[in-house]
Amino acid sequence: MNKTSTAVAVLVVGTLALAGCTDNTTEASTDGAISVVSTNDTCNVSTDTTAGGTIKFDVKNEGSAVTEFYLLAEDGLRIVGEVENIGPGVTRDLVVMAPQGKYFTACKPGMVGDGIRAAFTVSESADGQEVSADRAALQKNATDQYAAYVKDQTEQLVRGTEKFAEAFASGDEELAKSLYAPTRMHWERIEPVAESFGDLDPILDAREADLEAGDSFTGWHRAEKDLWAPEGYTKMSQGDREEIATKMVEDTKELYTRTQSLEFTPDQLANGAKELLDEVATGKVTGEEETFSHTDLWDFQANLEGAKIAYEDLQPLLAGTDDALDEELKTNFAALQKQLDAYREGDGFKYYQDLSDSQIKELASGVDALSEPLSKLTAVVVK
């Protein structure tokens, strides 16, 4: 590129960047997106036909109420893709994968009613681009599988917590200690789901540092501190232990009840997988989760397994859509598991404080290597 054209390019980019601040639709012309302008009573779609494959809509709300935009199947009922919560003056993208066929577009100002609809035609895909016929079915399959997994884990968590609580309350410390980490794994595998219950998470899984004056300290880490008592700590009385144990079982049963009817969306699975790795990155690989027992690697393993399940459930949505990402995730899940396997001892793992600084750094970099591609999963599976 010669100097003149560089200068021109810089100027153009500069102008676009400036314009982009208030009006994202500037990008529409550069990335092939279809522009949609939604007002209080109109829905202006820049074209009513496009080629099959990945289709991007830039939806701008020029109305005064919150709007939504839908791409509906030929029957006018099945949602192929949707983007919600577009505030006045705001532009949002909708990216969908759609094969050849007849569809409807719909803006829904005020988020009520059937919306302002128009027919939309998707023609044959460009060469070499294969579009899965029914991504909605694949998505449903993925979320159903994951819901079943969550049910199974909470069921096992209840059974395990009962055994742990009994040992803890009766003062059988040896047994309680041996049950602590393996039982918590059921919680850690589905941590983002468990954490989504804002009332249950703090009473079951809060660490002491998470509390402020006046908060009561209950749940797993309360028991942990009592079992692996730090210097200068006065152990709980039998009565206090019984109280903590009973409450743990009750709260876990409540969690079980609430998870039985949960339904998920593909982005929740993908984001959940990413969050599980975030948990590893900010809590487990730093040894902050299990301050007293140092069983952080059990939690690490469970978070990793939970993330892998979500990925595997979603995998059919990746195949053929983003094979490179699929491959990278497969490889990096296996690589991180192999790293972690090196610290297995008997049925469990090494304690966190027995790891060297360089081992911790290696694990952290393995977590980052997997987390980065994993953060790209959502955008692919929601198409």
Place this chain on the structure above:
Amino acid sequence: MHAESSGSQPSTGVTMNRRLLLSAMGAGGAGLALGALGHRAYASQESQQTVDDQVPFYGEHQSGIITEAQDRMHTAAFDVQARSREELIELLQNWTRAIAQMMKGQPVGTSGAVDGSYDAPPEDTGEALGLPASRLTVTIGFGRTLFEKDGKARFGLDGKLPEALIELPHFRSDMIEEARSNGDIIVQACADDPQVAVHAIRNLSRLAFGKANVRWSQIGFGRTSKTSTAQSTPRNLFGFKDGTNNIVAEHTDEINEHVWVQKQRTDQPWMVGGSYMVIRRIRMHIETWDRATLGEQENLVGRLKGSGAPLSGGEEFTAPDFTMAGSNGPIIPVDSHIAVVHPDAHQGIKMLRRGFNYTDGSDGLGRLDAGLFFIAFVTDARTHFVPIQQAMSANDAMTEYLRNTSSGLYAIVPGVREGQYLGQQLFES
């Protein structure tokens, strides 16, 4: 972002030019010749160029609070070892003199960096020689521990501890490191040139040896709020505009209401015209934040990343509509940062935020040790900080990406007239 692009920070531009000029001189061999001229000639030559770069030192209030926020900061907390009240006062007198000189762009002492005895170390350390004042401000405040320690009053200050100078409570998820928290005296140096700010702290530390030593210090770059209508809203390390709703210097009523200590609202008359400074070092989990989807980031903040407009629409300064319905509750999520900390949720309480981005390199795991060095000036932390921080640590979903590692509260003394020293109101009240 329009405003940001056009707000080209004129003062930085000026400083840059002067520094360029200076290095050009050095490169041409003129640097040596200049050195031989001695600092007086040099300083007078500079002062002609730099009047616009100076913030006045004397006044009813200290500078560095409503002063248009500079781009760089070096803040240090000191523990006092002075054996007597007189020694402490002497330190404050020496500091006051030095601060007045440095804010004018002059070296400290009577002989400065190069005019003293050949057989003595120079009075000024010299690294700011030839640099303009760079809008340096130095602001001083006292921590609770200056007044009493281990239940005992210090320096004859019994009865002088303001009720409002509380010990900040432990907030949920705090991971406070004591070694970088609190301290007897706080010294905040802000400037448009980092070297000028560092020079100030370095020379004040040197003057303090034997009477006070540095407990912790922090360097910040990049202001994280606007404190003047003339300034554009900067971005924090999460990439979002920060301080959109901040108090600005021109809004005198708000400043009087929320920043300065008023006569009728303090138990300590010596604090009138002063303020309280809250400091929190808030480390950000940068790496995990960067993996969050744009949608999640915007929902956590409650604003658009590009324009800074609230999710309820409009532009950056459009008032957020917390009642506007989205498909799943309010369109601005109730646990978003702006919903939790907005003055509407706190009886209209505001803070004058004057924080800085910071980076202290990387930690042992190769992750950025970076975040927001939060600074706020308030009339009373009990009403203007604690409830908001409690709400934030309990309800703000963004805290998942934050870790508070240091904490401090300081009584910022009022400003002084020529001939007075900083803190005089306390010692003579």
